[in-house]
Amino acid sequence: MTETDIKKGLAGVVVDYTAVSKVNPDTNSLLYRGYPVQDLAASKSFEEVALLLWTGELPSEAELADFVAAERAGRTLAANVKAAIDLLPTDCHPMDVGRTAVSVIGANHALAEDSSPEAELAKAKELFAAFPAVVAYDQRRRRGLDVVEPRADLDYAQNFLWMTFGEEAAPEVVDAFRVSMVLYAEHSFNASTFTARVITSTLSDLHSAVTGAIGALKGSLHGGANEAVMHTFQEIGIDKNETREDAAARAKTWMEEALAAKKKVMGFGHRVYKHGDSRVPTMKAALDKMIEHYGRGEMLGLYDGLEAAMDEAKAIKPNLDYPAGPTYHLMGFDTEMFTPIFIAARITGWTAHIMEQRAANALIRPLSAYNGPEQRAL
Ligand code: ACO
Numbered sequence: 001m002t003e004t005d006i007k008k009g010l011a012g013v014v015v016d017y018t019a020v021s022k023v024n025p026d027t028n029s030l031l032y033r034g035y036p037v038q039d040l041a042a043s044k045s046f047e048e049v050a051l052l053l054w055t056g057e058l059p060s061e062a063e064l065a066d067f068v069a070a071e072r073a074g075r076t077l078a079a080n081v082k083a084a085i086d087l088l089p090t091d092c093h094p095m096d097v098g099r100t101a102v103s104v105i106g107a108n109h110a111l112a113e114d115s116s117p118e119a120e121l122a123k124a125k126e127l128f129a130a131f132p133a134v135v136a137y138d139q140r141r142r143r144g145l146d147v148v149e150p151r152a153d154l155d156y157a158q159n160f161l162w163m164t165f166g167e168e169a170a171p172e173v174v175d176a177f178r179v180s181m182v183l184y185a186e187h188s189f190n191a192s193t194f195t196a197r198v199i200t201s202t203l204s205d206l207h208s209a210v211t212g213a214i215g216a217l218k219g220s221l222h223g224g225a226n227e228a229v230m231h232t233f234q235e236i237g238i239d240k241n242e243t244r245e246d247a248a249a250r251a252k253t254w255m256e257e258a259l260a261a262k263k264k265v266m267g268f269g270h271r272v273y274k275h276g277d278s279r280v281p282t283m284k285a286a287l288d289k290m291i292e293h294y295g296r297g298e299m300l301g302l303y304d305g306l307e308a309a310m311d312e313a314k315a316i317k318p319n320l321d322y323p324a325g326p327t328y329h330l331m332g333f334d335t336e337m338f339t340p341i342f343i344a345a346r347i348t349g350w351t352a353h354i355m356e357q358r359a360a361n362a363l364i365r366p367l368s369a370y371n372g373p374e375q376r377a378l
Contacts, residue, residue, distance in 0.1 A: 006369055011271065015364070016197075020053060020352045021186045023272055030278040032186055033057070038282045046156050046181040046345075047071060050128055053186055053352040054121060067125065068155070074129030075150035075159065077101075077137060078108055085134070090142050094135075095218040098340045099211055101134040102127065106207020113205060115358055123206045124351035131347055132156070135340045136163035142334065157181065160344070165332060172293045173331055176286040180324055183279040184342050186349030188272075192216040192223065196350045200357040201364040213350045214343055220266055223346075226338040228266030229325030233302050234335070244301035251305025259313050267322035268310050276317040283323040290330045299326050 007013045022031040030037045032049065033056050040049050044058070047068055051059040059067065084104045085097055105127065106112055111119040137147055148166045150159050157178040161169040169177070187193070196213040200206075217223035236254045239247070258265055270277055291300050303326060310316050328338045 015189065018188060018353065018356060019056065020349065020356060021188050023188045025272050025274060028273060028276050028278045037183060037279060041179045041182040041282050044182065046178055049182050049185055050348040053348045054124060070125060071129040071156060072152040074126050075133055077130060077133045080108065081105055082137065085137060094138050094336050094340045095214060097138045098134055098343050099214040102207055102214060103211045105130060106205060109207065112207065115205065117355060120206055120355050120358060127210065127347050127351065131344045132160040133163060135337060135344060136160065139164050139334060139337050170293065172289055176290050176327055177331065179282060179286045180327060181345040183283055183320055184345035186352065190222065192346065193350055193353050197353055197357045198364045200354045201361055206351065206354050209354050210347065210350055217342060217346065218339060223339045223342045225266040226321035226325045226342060227335050229321055230329050230335040230338065232266060233326060236302060239298060240296065242298040244297040247298040247301030248305035251302045252309040255306050255309035265310065267325065268316045268318055270319045277319040279320040280318050280323060283320055287323040287327045290327050294330050296330060299330065
């Protein structure tokens with residue numbers, strides 16, 4: 001075994017087939033079940049995209065209507081899920097709350113140990129419907145606010161914002177949120193999805209796989225980057241009264257200093273895309289609409305300043321987390337809630353992969369090269 005036989009981080013290693021999504025780094029494109037993600041983001045609801053990821057096809061009107069009705073009926077949390085959340089400190093990370101909530105939802109489930117395709121799909125749909133209530137419940141308890149009950153007359157994105165903020169969001173805001181959910185839904189064998197597949201490969205249950213995936217998503221090299229992007233903006237300083245040009249100049253200086261200090265700047269770079277993340281143009285367009293909606297040109301200045309300085313110094317492009325972070329900030333979410341929103345979206349992709357892994361399973365168990373001490377006597 002030589003050094004080159006070891007694929008650190010599994011970089012470049014193909015471990016299985018998937019029909020869920022196709023990432024093409026050469027053309028910077030991403031297909032969900034064959035459809036370009038930007039086309040789905042332009043015209044499909046998140047509910048339709050979820051069904052596409054799970055079943056392989058866009059739903060008929062009747063299939064969509066059935067799912068929408070079930071989703072609207074499944075937006076409440078069991079008393080013991082709320083009680084478990086209430087036991088957690090309000091200053092713990094909200095990803096810990098998400099992880100705990102999914103674990104309790106799994107423990108409650110009558111079909112927890114049933115891994116038939118029908119049971120797995122039912123559990124995926126139920127988790128999809130319930131998880132926004134976890135995020136909203138946690139965001140409100142952190143702010144000392146009463147719980148807002150879901151509304152069955154609102155769609156998924158509208159209701160998510162309603163339960164979180166207690167008021168109906170403007171259509172532009174709902175649309176930007178929907179776009180973010182579609183873009184975050186799926187991305188092949190990323191770290192959290194692979195984690196879910198590893199757990200599934202042992203024949204463990206769906207909620208265990210999702211719980212493990214949440215742990216993987218929390219890290220700042222993966223989903224935690226959307227939160228970390230906002231910490232960068234906050235470190236540079238957000239001043240609503242600053243001009244776009246002044247904000248860009250300050251951001252540029254910050255980036256030059258950060259790179260000189262050899263810092264990794266979150267929201268830039270990608271293991272697979274080396275010439276730009278396929279999802280960024282669509283998310284950036286949604287961010288632009290939010291900047292216009294909220295009249296916050298200085299945020300665009302910060303965004304442009306960092307991006308230009310990174311491009312000039314290292315030619316590293318932004319990833320999806322870069323435009324998503326400021327978008328959620330403008331909508332009013334606390335920074336720590338950004339990655340739990342990512343969970344709500346990625347539950348679709350994770351569970352599609354769990355079902356795919358289950359259908360053609362092989363235990364995932366790689367080898368390692370031992371580099372500890374030679375055998376020795378006690
Ligand atoms: N800031 C500064 N330099 C960077 C960055 C960055 N964000 N990303 C890569 N580089 C540099 C590295 O320092 C390294 O430079 P060197 O060769 O001079 O040492 C080179 O680019 C290659 O970087 P690696 O980390 O080896 O590349 P890898 O493919 O392993 O990393 C990763 C991909 C982990 C995403 C990396 O780009 C990174 O840490 N980015 C910041 C975290 C982030 O935004 N993650 C979100 C991913 S997308 C998502 O989850 C939706």
